[in-house]
Amino acid sequence: NAGVTQTPKFQVLKTGQSMTLQCAQDMNHEYMSWYRQDPGMGLRLIHYSVGAGITDQGEVPNGYNVSRSTTEDFPLRLLSAAPSQTSVYFCASSADRASNQPQHFGDGTRLSIL
Amino acid sequence: GDSVTQMEGPVTLSEEAFLTINCTYTATGYPSLFWYVQYPGEGLQLLLKATKADDKGSNKGFEATYRKETTSFHLEKGSVQVSDSAVYFCALSDTYNQGGKLIFGQGTELSVKP
Secondary structure (H helix, E strand, C coil): CCEEEEECEEEEEEECEEEEEEEEEEECCCCEEEEECCCCCCCEEEEEEEEEEEEEEECCCEEECCCCCCCCCCCEEEEECCHHHEEEEEEEEEECCCCCCCCCCCCCCEECCC | CEEECCCCCCCEEEEECCCCEEEECCCCCCEEEEEECCCCCCCCEEEEEEECCCEEEEEECCECCCCCCCCCCCCEEEECCCHEEEEEEEEEEECCCCCCEEEEECCCEEECCC
């Protein structure tokens, strides 16, 4: 059982480049989300989705775009990379959006913007 | 808005010492509370959870009690091991705050020495 799979694990970009971080889950979970982790700040929500075709903004959405065309996949797009987007990105999923549902996290993508 | 505050780290303990990591929260609704653990180079894993007041979550010798009167969810373990060295995150998910969205504390790094 793979759980939540993120690719790539590491990436270095130049300022202004665009890229897509991939996230896939094989648990048939309805709820998926993207977080970024920065030192001393915990994890902050970027975007989330409560089901295929439905997405919404989280706490720090600027500079990022998402789509959810299937239940399994939830890619995160950086439109024009900036050094402030250097971070570790985590994708997570849960069975539904009920507040008592634990979330399952991928291993993260470590992104550096030069 | 909702928030989570954890004690600052890093925390350094000797093997078999008693561990407490403090966590307090503010929430407008009736949140579920979680502790997640992150081992080096990995994603977050659910350690334990509690979904209502006075519930005690426990797992792998760790435990935490949901205290509504003090808005706290402190993590404890009676005897830590070197393998417990990791970063620990307290988090909440609030039914009235788009349930499913996790709000994290800043994380507490634990280092256990032999």
